Amino acid sequence: MNVLSYSARSSALFSSHVVLQHRPLFMAGSKDAFVRAYSPHFSSSQPIYSLDELLNKRIISTFSRLLVGDSNAMRQVKELTAKFALTGDDTVLLYGESGVGKEQVARAIKEIAYPHDKPFIAINCAALPPTLLESELFGHEKGAFTGAHERRIGKFEEAKGGVIFLDEIGEAPPEIQQKLLRVVERKTIERLGGNTTIPVKVKIIAATNKNVFELSRGSTSTREASFRLDLFNRLNRLPIYIPPLRQRPDDIMTVANFLLEKENEAKNKKIKGFSPEAEAKLKGHYWPGNIRELGNVIARGVVFAQGDIIQPDDIKFDYQIFSQGVDTAHPTIQIDFRGTLKEVLDRARLAYLDYLSQLHQGNVSAIAEAADMKPSKVRQLLGL
Numbered sequence: 418m419n420v421l422s423y424s425a426r427s428s429a430l431f432s433s434h435v436v437l438q439h440r441p442l443f444m445a446g447s448k449d450a451f452v453r454a455y456s457p458h459f460s461s462s463q464p465i466y467s468l469d470e471l472l473n474k475r476i477i478s479t480f481s482r483l484l485v486g487d488s489n490a491m492r493q494v495k496e497l498t499a500k501f502a503l504t505g506d507d508t509v510l511l512y513g514e515s516g517v518g519k520e521q522v523a524r525a526i527k528e529i530a531y532p533h534d535k536p537f538i539a540i541n542c543a544a545l546p547p548t549l550l551e552s553e554l555f556g557h558e559k560g561a562f563t564g565a566h567e568r569r570i571g572k573f574e575e576a577k578g579g580v581i582f583l584d585e586i587g588e589a590p591p592e593i594q595q596k597l598l599r600v601v602e603r604k605t606i607e608r609l610g611g612n613t614t615i616p617v618k619v620k621i622i623a624a625t626n627k628n629v630f631e632l633s634r635g636s637t638s639t640r641e642a643s644f645r646l647d648l649f650n651r652l653n654r655l656p657i658y659i660p661p662l663r664q665r666p667d668d669i670m671t672v673a674n675f676l677l678e679k680e681n682e683a684k685n686k687k688i689k690g691f692s693p694e695a696e697a698k699l700k701g702h703y704w705p706g707n708i709r710e711l712g713n714v715i716a717r718g719v720v721f722a723q724g725d726i727i728q729p730d731d732i733k734f735d736y737q738i739f740s741q742g743v744d745t746a747h748p749t750i751q752i753d754f755r756g757t758l759k760e761v762l763d764r765a766r767l768a769y770l771d772y773l774s775q776l777h778q779g780n781v782s783a784i785a786e787a788a789d790m791k792p793s794k795v796r797q798l799l800g801l
Contacts, residue, residue, distance in 0.1 A: 483525045485675045486668035490660045501655045502529035510652045511624040513659035516709030519624040527580040535579035538572045543588035552609050561610025573606050576619045587627035594645045601651045623652050662704040676715040694729045703774035
């Protein structure tokens with residue numbers, strides 16, 4: 418049975434009660450594990466769903482909280498998420514721009530396949546220097562380095578029996594990549610300063626906003642790779658691409674209303690929705706910051722709203738906030754100069770178009786006129 422085939426029956430699934438003695442559903446990567454965990458706890462007098470129905474109920478509940486949107490692109494993400502959740506310890510690699518919701522996908526995989534009391538441990542591989550990152554991931558023994566006054570277990574040991582989420586894996590330094598390769602291959606670690614091999618049974622989910630395949634091949638001129646090809650091949654067993662918000666415009670208002678509901682609850686507000694003009698403003702924006710930026714905009718709108726409807730003037734985009742008091746006619750754009758001249762120029766061109774898109778609120782015709790380009794070329798470069 419297709420795990421996404423319950424659109425017509427979802428309300429019935431939610432309204433019915435299944436007695437599971439308040440125990441979490443436990444798939445642990447397979448339906449057999451679920452049967453072993455729960456078959457002794459059913460009685461003939463209890464309403465029993467088929468295994469597929471219970472699994473669909475769990476998936477529908479998870480998606481309603483974590484993966485909002487019903488566009489074709491988002492449906493594909495949900496389908497892969499549901500399938501990959503039930504593949505045991507196979508690694509999953511999440512691709513997508515910053516702010517698209519990669520951690521939400523990782524959390525959905527965990528919630529579908531593992532009990533609630535099993536850990537979900539997240540760590541940002543770009544946030545720490547190599548030595549500290551190694552200690553955070555693998556732990557350390559007493560005396561391993563100055564200040565290591567006692568043994569400390571790392572994130573992999575904390576995540577035993579659950580999921581570890583390695584965010585921004587493309588930024589992991591080479592020495593960490595080598596150790597991660599061993600973990601993925603052998604499911605074992607060694608603490609920093611120790612020589613004991615420790616088994617760790619975890620599902621590894623990695624995420625990146627970079628093209629790690631290109632990073633693993635090296636630049637065109639030097640062919641010097643910044644990411645290990647063997648590690649990429651092992652992490653990329655089950656890939657999921659999460660598209661940017663601009664590539665699924667049908668989801669913008671669905672996500673906006675979902676975020677509005679959360680902001681109402683958090684701020685004890687009763688904002689009912691958006692005016693037609695405010696909706697048009699949201700739909701016309703390019704959303705370079707994706708869902709994270711949309712969340713910021715909705716949070717501001719709830720604060721600025723004078724009545725119970727958010728108006729266009731209540732919507733303040735990120736670039737408008739940071740451009741106050743700045744000469745927007747002559748903006749400063751930071752460019753990464755690593756790589757070949759063509760790669761640098763490509764990044765500069767995209768940054769320039771991003772700026773124009775923000776300035777003209779995603780209006781392709783206005784962007785094309787300002788850049789002296791054909792609208793079709795603008796759409797191609799911006800992925801519209």
